[in-house]
Amino acid sequence: MxxxxxxxxxxxxxxxxxxxxxxxxxxxxxxxxxxVNSKGYHYMHKIKDDCIGCANCAIVCPDGVITVYKVKIG
Amino acid sequence: METGTVNSDIIREENLVYRKSRVLTDNIMHYCPGCGHGTTHRIIAEVIEELDIQEEVIGIAPVGCSVLAYNYLDIDMQEAAHGRAPALATAIKRLMPSKYVFTYQGDGDLAAIGTSETIHSANRGENITIVFINNGIYGMTGGQMAPTTLEGMKSSTSPYGREVSLMGHPLKITDLVARLPGSYFVTRQAVHTPANVRKTKKAIRTAFELQREKKGMTFVEVLSNCNSGWKMTPVQANKWMVENMFPFFPLGDIKVNGELVSK
Known part of the structure; x- marks a missing residue:
């Protein structure tokens, strides 16, 4: 795979x-x-490079702030 | 702290998996952090974009937290008087039968002041879609008790919990709508996990497609948290919703193809 x-x-x-x-x-x-951002909210960010591009985070985000990309390797 | 690096070879247009729908405007929503309204707006916008009906859809905004829904959805929208969205949708759909007409209402709007409009438009079998956000509370006005507030649930007007002998039973208006002959597709969903968001999106898409086939009223209830009204963090509120709301308001289809789903 x-x-x-x-x-x-x-x-x-x-x-x-x-x-x-x-x-x-x-x-x-x-x-x-x-x-924090200019409104004073702690924003979400990456802490590791383990993203698999499943877009789960973007799909539950109420404000649609996340854009997701994915590539197949090998 | 370890931080992720930006992979410029991955972040390219051809590798795009998910981006906020272009039917959603760039305005920052006024909803509280973690509110299900934002998620529901987003998936309605995605469905409209996928069905390519941005020019043919007319939304009706309610009174309640989502009163400003027209600021966020880049489609034709009309504001209704409190609770009267199904009446307005009836008029618009009858005058413009080729358009997709939907209302977006909360439980205070749809199940309290607008019960009459909801029940009668369903009973007439108006060919409209109703998206109903149920968080068991009057969110906009400060967390007062709503008809959908659960037994024993605390709100600012039932600080010791809803007492049935004094305040009556919580109202399952979606089940009422499902029992009327004019409704064709009635379902109850939630938007707290990715799987549930996908199911809700599919339900809203089905509702619009059935409206195109002129099948009758399609009704999608979306259970949402109200973290400000419930005095919890968004994550706690979602957990509370699963533990307390789901037993009384079970998720799933209630009426499919005009037939009640036997449980």
Missing amino acids: AKVKGDIVVEIERCKGCEVCLDACPTKMIAMSPD
Whole structure:
């Protein structure tokens, strides 16, 4: 089976820090940033490079802040 | 702290898996963090984009938290008086039968002040879609008790929990609608996990497709958290919803192809 590698882009300014995406991530490669955006919310960011591009985080995000990309390797 | 790197060879247009629908505007939604309204707006926008009906759909915004829904959905929308969205949808659908007409209502709008419009439009079999967000509370006005508030559930007007002998029973309006002959597809879904969001999206898509076939009223209830009204974090509120709301409001199809689903 081809290996899959994904990546996400987060619109930091739109994120409200609700943390609903954290439970949805199967590889636990996202967390809340210690920094805040201009509204004072801790935004979601990547902490590891284990993304598989499943888009679960983007699908539960109430504010649609996450864009997901995926490539097949090998 | 370890941080992920930006993979410029992955982040390319041809590798795109998911992006916010273009039917959703760029306005930042006023909803509280983690609210199911945002998720539901997003999937309605995705369904409209996938069916390619942005020019043919007319939405009716309610009164309640989602009163400003027209700021977020880039489609023709009309604001209704409190609870009157199905009446307005009836008029628009009858005048413009080729359009897809849907209402987006909360439980205060649909199950309290608008019960009459909801029941009668379902009974008439109006060929419209109703998206009903049920969070068991009046979210916008400060978390007061709603008809859908669960027995024993605390709200700002039932601080010791809803007492049935004094305040009556919670109302399962979706089951009422399903029992009327005019409704064709009635389902209850939720938007707290990726799997549930996918199911809800499929249900909304089915509702629009059945409306095109002029089958009668299609009704999608979406259970949502109200973390501000319930005084919890979004993640706690989702857990509370699973533990307390799902036993009373079980998820699943209630009426399919005009026939009640036997449980």
